[in-house]
Every structure is written in structure tokens, then in C-alpha cells.
Amino acid sequence: MKNVYQLKITIMDIEPLIWRRLIIPSNITFFKLHKIIQAAFGWQDYHLFAFKLDDCVVDIPDPEFDDMYEVPEKNARRVKIDEYMIAGTSFIYQYDFGDNWEHEVIVEKITEAEEDEHYPVCTDGERHRPPEDVGGTGGYESFLEAISDKNHEEYSDMLAWAEKDTDGRKFDPEYFYINEVNRALIKIKR
Numbered sequence: 001m002k003n004v005y006q007l008k009i010t011i012m013d014i015e016p017l018i019w020r021r022l023i024i025p026s027n028i029t030f031f032k033l034h035k036i037i038q039a040a041f042g043w044q045d046y047h048l049f050a051f052k053l054d055d056c057v058v059d060i061p062d063p064e065f066d067d068m069y070e071v072p073e074k075n076a077r078r079v080k081i082d083e084y085m086i087a088g089t090s091f092i093y094q095y096d097f098g099d100n101w102e103h104e105v106i107v108e109k110i111t112e113a114e115e116d117e118h119y120p121v122c123t124d125g126e127r128h129r130p131p132e133d134v135g136g137t138g139g140y141e142s143f144l145e146a147i148s149d150k151n152h153e154e155y156s157d158m159l160a161w162a163e164k165d166t167d168g169r170k171f172d173p174e175y176f177y178i179n180e181v182n183r184a185l186i187k188i189k190r
Contacts, residue, residue: 005085006108020125030058030076039184041129047096099136122181131165
């Protein structure tokens with residue numbers, strides 16, 4: 001029977017925490033893990049990404065960004081996650097080099113896959129991720145300030161702008177619906 005990895009993924013430098021607990025299959029590439037994280041948080045996957053590990057960076061190599069790292073760079077479409085999935089270890093997943101959303105990925109445990117279970121699956125989490133292109137943690141704080149005060153001059157504009165990230169719902173930073181996350185994860189091809 002194959003192993004699965006239980007990960008806790010938390011967007012760094014935001015309080016209260018925005019996180020997801022996922023169980024993912026073994027023998028997948030880092031590119032597939034990228035797709036899983038995108039789906040779990042509802043990111044729209046139109047920015048660059050990188051996994052920052054102790055001895056290398058795993059991303060989609062781009063000649064425009066050669067010599068960006070001081071450690072070897074590996075191709076996310078080719079490198080499998082298994083040798084890096086050690087219980088108790090952590091690494092960084094960075095999405096959107098402009099807004100610089102860094103996610104701490106903790107490998108909580110390794111278990112055997114359940115026979116009738118579909119992986120990946122989200123088992124827990126909290127809060128909605130920041131809107132795409134909000135301007136990093138500082139921009140997100142300003143955004144939250146604007147949408148929390150109906151008298152703020154940017155209240156309506158910010159809420160309307162954020163609808164691109166909420167499928168038309170009013171942005172609620174506390175929103176987390178596990179069934180919605182798992183529906184997105186099911187769409188990821190095995």
C-alpha cells in the first residue's frame with residue numbers, strides 16, 4: 001500500500017493564521033504539489049512559485065531569473081516530493097514573487113493510504129486567503145481595514161475588486177468551507 005503525507009500549510013506573517021491541513025499522495029512531483037496548494041487555498045495560479053528546501057529550490061526554471069538563488073535549482077515538473085517528505089520537517093512554498101506569499105509547509109506525519117480514499121484531501125483549515133495582487137501582507141492589512149469600515153472611502157471599491165477572488169460573494173476573511181476546498185482538490189488530475 002502507498003504512503004500519504006499529512007501537511008499543515010500556513011501563510012506566513014498574517015495573524016490570525018490562514019492555514020490548511022492536507023493529506024496528499026506520495027510519488028507526485030513538486031509541480032503537482034503546487035497545484036494542490038493552489039486549489040486548497042483558492043489561489044488563481046497566475047504567478048510564479050518556488051519551493052525553498054534546505055539544499056535546493058524547486059520551481060519552473062526561467063532563464064529570466066537565472067542566478068536568483070544561492071542553492072541549486074531543480075525543475076518542479078521532474079522532481080518527486082518523496083525524498084523531502086520527512087515527518088517533523090518543514091520548508092517554504094513561495095507564491096507570487098511580487099506579493100511574496102510565503103507558506104510554511106510542515107510534514108506532520110506519514111501514514112498508509114486508505115484504500116477507498118481520494119487524495120489529496122483537506123481535513124481542516126481556517127480563514128480565506130488574501131485576494132490576489134492585494135500588495136502582500138501590508139496591502140492585505142490595508143484591504144482588511146478598508147472592508148471592515150463601511151464609512152471608509154474605499155469600502156465599496158475594495159469589496160467589488162475582491163469579488164474576482166470570491167466568485168461574487170462578499171469577501172469575508174473568516175470564510176472557510178472545507179467541502180468547497182475538497183471539491184477543488186478533486187479536480188486535480190491524478
